[in-house]
Amino acid sequence: MRPTGGAAVTSSEGQPVEQAAISVTALSKHFGSVLALDRIDFEVRPGAVFGLLGPNGAGKTTVIRILTTILRPSAGHAEVLGHDVVREAGVVRRLIGLAGQYAAVDPNLTGRENLRLIGRLTQLPRARIRPRAAALLERFDLAAAADRPVRTYSGGMRRRLDVAAALVPEPPVLFLDEPTTGLDPQSRNALWELIRELVGDGTTVLLTTQYLEEADRLAERVVVVNEGRIIADDSPAALKARLGNTVIELGMGDPARAARAAAALDGRLAQAPEVEGARLRLTSPDGSEALLDVLHLLETGGLVPRTVAVRESSLDDVFLALTGHRTDPPADPAAAGDAP
Template sequence: MERAAIDVDGLSKRFGSLVALDRLTFEVRPGEVFGLLGPNGAGKTTVIRILTTILHPSAGRAEVLGHDVVREAAVVRRLIGLAGQYAAVDPNLTGRENLRLIGRLTRLARSRIRPRASALLHRFDLAAAADRPVRTYSGGMRRRLDVAAALVAEPPLLFLDEPTTGLDPQSRNALWELIRELVSDGTTVLLTTQHLEEADQLAERIVVVDEGRLIADDTPAALKAHLGNTVIELDMGDRRHAVTAAATIEGRLGETAEIEGSRLRLPCRSAFGLLRGILNLLEADGLAPRNVTVRESSLDDVFLALTGHRTRTGPATAGGRE
């Protein structure tokens, strides 16, 4: 049986009275993009910090490429790359100087440092700006350089913590494509994100974390299929009408609608028959919706169904749980 790239068993972390992680258990297979999904304060960054040996767990066990993150921390550090939420490159050095510095710090053979830096600058479309100070780079260029820096030592396992935070759509899509290329070359990627589209686009498997607890572990397709293939959305005009309509639908049709402001959301396997029954029922009671939408279910719907709220829930919780 193939050894897991990451093996997490009962992982917990406390900061005083705050429980940042509560007995998480999951595995990451070699050569996959694994998504760690959750809102601000869910515990995603705390997981990354433990797996990259920055923090010690309060309880439980974690292994990276077969090595314990506490007892064999030095070995783990030599095998991984990390690009955190914020660019860790020196703004006063050029892009080329940053990568060469990382090469020396990671004890890459001197004969390999220059060609490795040049190769990464070309791969990440930074060659034209290689000899400019990083402070002159755009946000997307800095983020690409940060990921390139994490790859200087050619690690088999790469941690990306909120890699597209602050990027415009074009830069985000370019970084997504680079991540896909890395995985096609054999790199295993653990990606944390609160962007559901990002997880859906990149991850082969997803763990959903909320308030430090694991609440789902499956493929994006399986998570959406579990909820239902289709979502009916009804805009009732105001919340009062939405509440009344939801009660009517549940009482007469036995279907539970999620209420968000003036909108009702009903996941279902097949929309046609259900939608016809709902519209007939609401019109008969003088509750015709202002607008009706039928669409495929998304990870946003899954997350809302699992947690009762969306991923964007405000600033990160103090004490390290992010």
């Protein structure tokens, strides 16, 4: 699958320039007095996974709904493969697939019947509908259950079928809105592998997620959204490098000892420690030397930690540094989305 449908783009020297698969400029959205999106900008290159990361209510689903022509923006401009999502909404719909937060398949139909129905609704040529449905059922490991009603499927099977349904018309751009929320770790890993295969075939994927590990594993670039604004835009590796490569976590036994330990370290390190209950957290580009310094300072003050853990920094650490709080735990699938 290759991106199609956009006009050719050339530089001032007449050389071809790679056109963005998705382009967003100063995009804003109001719901009454609520500003859900505040002039956000980003571009997604063709054949990549692009992550929109943020907590519930950050605006991620609102972005997806605008880009998939479900909502109209209040201001700004957005294109998919060079086509305006407002003025050319019909064209955009033919170029995209969408797997939203909640399964769009009919629980009373079989998996096979659902995919064939999607084929007819998306005006796939009749001769291609049956083989396309069969190929997707095989690819998503659903062939054995293809003729069972979807209401008998597990959560992981339904989610895979939902993504398969979004792929029936072979869209060059796929939107996945929190695709693994509610899945067990095995089903989540299987879906991650399928997303990698799709990108290997040339599909562009825009992925929203609250799972930090998901963005880290899949996305080549990540936009961090908070309260309708973009607060960071970079590769996962570069975002983590801002904090230093190592996170040191010290368990002090109780909050009072943690507070005393933080006070003892204040001004003695390049970066002040974060206190979270009975734990201290520090980041450093040189974990081994920093750990030795910290342990020496605490031992001198009679505040030897009860536990010590050293690990690489994560996107969760990045989000904490950027916003002052961690991402919320993934929402229940029955909960409402971002938009009021």
